[in-house]
Amino acid sequence: MTPKSSTTEVSRHVQLGLSDEQAIDMYRMILMARKYDERAMLLQRSGKISFHVSGIGQETAQVAAAFALDRERDYYLPYYRDYGFVLSVGLTVKDLLLANFAKAEDVSSGGRQMPGHFGSKQHRIVTASSPVTTQVPHAVGIALAAKMRKQDNVSFVTFGEGSSNQGDFHEGCNFAGVHKLPVIIMCENNQYAISVPFAKQSAGRIADRALGYGFPGYRVDGTDPLEVYRVVKEARERAVAGEGPTLIEAMMYRLSPHSTSDNDMAYRTKEEVEEYRKQDGLPKFKQYLIDCGIWSEEQDEALIKELTAELNEATRYAEQAPYPHPSETYTHVYAKTEEGAF
Amino acid sequence: MAKMEYIDAIRLAMKEEMERDDEVFVLGEDVGVKGGVFTTTKGLYEQFGEYRALDTPLAESAIAGVAIGAAMVGMKPIAEMQYSDFMYPATNQIISEAAKIRYRSNNDWSCPVVIRAPIGGGIFGGLYHSQCAESVFFGTPGLKIVAPYTPYDAKGLLKAAVRDPDPVLFFENKKCYRMVSGEVPDTDYIVPIGKANVLREGTDITVIGYSLPLHFVMEAAEELEQEGISAHILDLRTLQPLDKTAILEAVQKTGKVLIVHEDNKTGGVGAEVSAIIAEELLFELDAPIMRLCGPDVPAMPISPPLEREYMLNKDKVKEAMKQLALF
Numbered sequence: 086m087t088p089k090s091s092t093t094e095v096s097r098h099v100q101l102g103l104s105d106e107q108a109i110d111m112y113r114m115i116l117m118a119r120k121y122d123e124r125a126m127l128l129q130r131s132g133k134i135s136f137h138v139s140g141i142g143q144e145t146a147q148v149a150a151a152f153a154l155d156r157e158r159d160y161y162l163p164y165y166r167d168y169g170f171v172l173s174v175g176l177t178v179k180d181l182l183l184a185n186f187a188k189a190e191d192v193s194s195g196g197r198q199m200p201g202h203f204g205s206k207q208h209r210i211v212t213a214s215s216p217v218t219t220q221v222p223h224a225v226g227i228a229l230a231a232k233m234r235k236q237d238n239v240s241f242v243t244f245g246e247g248s249s250n251q252g253d254f255h256e257g258c259n260f261a262g263v264h265k266l267p268v269i270i271m272c273e274n275n276q277y278a279i280s281v282p283f284a285k286q287s288a289g290r291i292a293d294r295a296l297g298y299g300f301p302g303y304r305v306d307g308t309d310p311l312e313v314y315r316v317v318k319e320a321r322e323r324a325v326a327g328e329g330p331t332l333i334e335a336m337m338y339r340l341s342p343h344s345t346s347d348n349d350m351a352y353r354t355k356e357e358v359e360e361y362r363k364q365d366g367l368p369k370f371k372q373y374l375i376d377c378g379i380w381s382e383e384q385d386e387a388l389i390k391e392l393t394a395e396l397n398e399a400t401r402y403a404e405q406a407p408y409p410h411p412s413e414t415y416t417h418v419y420a421k422t423e424e425g426a427f
Numbered sequence: 428m429a430k431m432e433y434i435d436a437i438r439l440a441m442k443e444e445m446e447r448d449d450e451v452f453v454l455g456e457d458v459g460v461k462g463g464v465f466t467t468t469k470g471l472y473e474q475f476g477e478y479r480a481l482d483t484p485l486a487e488s489a490i491a492g493v494a495i496g497a498a499m500v501g502m503k504p505i506a507e508m509q510y511s512d513f514m515y516p517a518t519n520q521i522i523s524e525a526a527k528i529r530y531r532s533n534n535d536w537s538c539p540v541v542i543r544a545p546i547g548g549g550i551f552g553g554l555y556h557s558q559c560a561e562s563v564f565f566g567t568p569g570l571k572i573v574a575p576y577t578p579y580d581a582k583g584l585l586k587a588a589v590r591d592p593d594p595v596l597f598f599e600n601k602k603c604y605r606m607v608s609g610e611v612p613d614t615d616y617i618v619p620i621g622k623a624n625v626l627r628e629g630t631d632i633t634v635i636g637y638s639l640p641l642h643f644v645m646e647a648a649e650e651l652e653q654e655g656i657s658a659h660i661l662d663l664r665t666l667q668p669l670d671k672t673a674i675l676e677a678v679q680k681t682g683k684v685l686i687v688h689e690d691n692k693t694g695g696v697g698a699e700v701s702a703i704i705a706e707e708l709l710f711e712l713d714a715p716i717m718r719l720c721g722p723d724v725p726a727m728p729i730s731p732p733l734e735r736e737y738m739l740n741k742d743k744v745k746e747a748m749k750q751l752a753l754f
Contacts, residue, residue: 160500195533204532211499212532216523222489223524226496226504233452233478233502240496252516256489263484417534418568420592 096377097311105379111148115367118144118169120392121178125185129345134185138201139341140166143273145366146307146335148173153317154241160209160227162220162242165201175208182403189409196409217248221257228266239267239324247278249291262298265329269320275339280352292334300330307335308366428612434604436578436611440585445475452479455490455507491517495525498540503589511544511560525594526569541588545601547639547689549738553729559690561598571620572667574598576641578609580664583618600639621665623673629659632751633677636687637663640739647745656752666696678704682713685751692720714754719747
């Protein structure tokens with residue numbers, strides 16, 4: 086990311102059609118996701134919540150992708166690390182924390198699912214499960230519905246590089262390619278599937294698989310939000326123009342352990358993690374905004390303060406919110422019918 | 428009212444539902460131009476076009492998964508699995524996804540998908556064109572499972588499945604396609620999911636079953652009537668949720684019960700039916716609960732004597748019914 090070197094040169098975000106405010110909004114979401122993630126880790130370590138799965142190091146790509154979509158009509162099928170993404174399309178840190186505490190008000194599942202299993206019909210975030218990559222065929226089915234109904238929404242689906250080895254990834258991509266469906270398929274390649282490094286998951290590049298499905302595949306630097314924004318925006322333009330799917334492999338590094346139940350030092354070194362921390366997209370993007378002259382350390386401190394206050398309030402709210410009533414165990418197995426639920 | 432074959436009733440149900448609602452569509456292998464390997468979807472491509480009778484790539488998990496995605500945004504897909512034997516690659520989509528979508532989203536999302544799959548043997552299909560897959564999915568809350576025997580029920584249950592707000596597995600019997608025919612109204616009617624049906628009133632023994640074996644049971648009952656044995660016959664029609672009330676009522680009629688299905692005995696639907704009867708009516712029984720099912724071998728072999736050995740038929744069913752009556 087090179088900022089404008091002189092006042093006459095247009096900065097990168099402006100070239101991409103993003104206003105200064107939008108660029109700052111993106112940064113705000115990236116930082117919010119990071120601060121939420123750190124808070125959830127702390128809550129787990131202090132015994133307040135039982136589990137957290139982190140997305141630290143991946144927020145830049147997530148937020149950038151969301152900003153490149155039509156946030157009024159597109160459908161999203163994020164995976165469990167996509168806090169930056171879901172915050173950018175309508176969920177709040179309060180929503181996320183209510184899920185962490187498994188409270189009744191959790192919008193995704195009413196306290197039924199583990200945190201990170203997002204869903205909200207209002208925001209067109211499609212309910213997710215834990216078996217990985219099952220959401221790819223769903224995204225393709227939603228894109229098929231859009232094509233059949235002649236609607237110009239697209240579906241956007243993410244997953245990790247490990248789960249790109251699942252049959253559902255291949256089957257979904259292949260189906261989407263055959264029917265040129267409006268779906269954007271983005272792999273967040275964070276280098277690790279729990280403990281297994283990318284080299285032991287795949288001998289090739291995920292993006293190159295697109296060739297076999299008959300549509301374009303691009304590998305991008307996932308720590309550069311502007312580059313991810315550009316590629317996802319182009320993919321969306323292709324999709325609504327009837328040109329079909331795009332596969333995107335966003336390269337990044339999972340800075341946190343797999344989850345709070347994982348000790349990553351059993352399979353990677355501190356030095357490796359520290360080396361990648363230097364490439365973290367969050368401080369890089371902050372520096373870019375400062376270099377553009379549209380952000381400052383003072384503004385950054387104020388934003389951190391604001392986000393911390395919001396997180397404090399959300400944590401307090403979620404912790405005190407009621408659990409679901411035990412009778413909720415039995416509801417919503419089937420739709421209620423006139424004769425009563427089965 | 429027209430007399431028609433079981434397969435024609437299934438086709439008619441799809442045609443009527445597709446005419447009624449533009450959001451209803453069929454997808455699967457060979458369901459489009461060819462009209463299905465059994466001709467179940469014949470004519471739909473011509474009438475409704477490429478996308479509403481959609482030939483898919485040969486990949487069952489995608490057939491189910493794509494249908495689930497479309498259903499979640501309000502379409503009404505009927506996904507066809509060419510044989511229930513080939514449905515297992517889609518099991519994760521059916522059990523982990525379709526069955527749990529309403530529950531896991533706290534009623535925010537739903538999945539009104541229908542998945543049709545032909546079950547059963549006796550067609551020289553060997554191990555992988557003859558299986559009964561229902562017990563794999565039975566016992567998964569969130570799914571509804573139907574398995575019609577008569578053409579009337581095949582049409583009415585399929586229409587009910589399409590209109591149902593939850594995922595329904597529709598197990599049609601491929602041997603019934605051409606072997607079973609009956610009166611089917613050309614009017615718009617449904618058969619409610621969750622309701623069993625008394626096929627025959629009787630006083631000596633009760634037989635409970637579903638799908639093809641009921642054909643043999645009905646034939647045997649006619650003959651046994653001549654021998655002075657009166658059989659009361661209940662067609663479950665819906666396997667999940669089971670019609671408990673109808674099961675108990677049918678057993679109470681005679682106090683003796685035989686449960687019949689082609690799926691293998693261990694862990695089959697009959698085991699649950701038997702448990703329900705034992706839990707609720709044990710002291711009203713005049714004989715031990717009896718089951719006549721497919722054998723506990725991996726699947727049906729193709730060689731004629733082996734296939735005959737595996738399959739139920741009128742004589743086997745009649746013998747079991749007689750034994751129960753004489754107890």
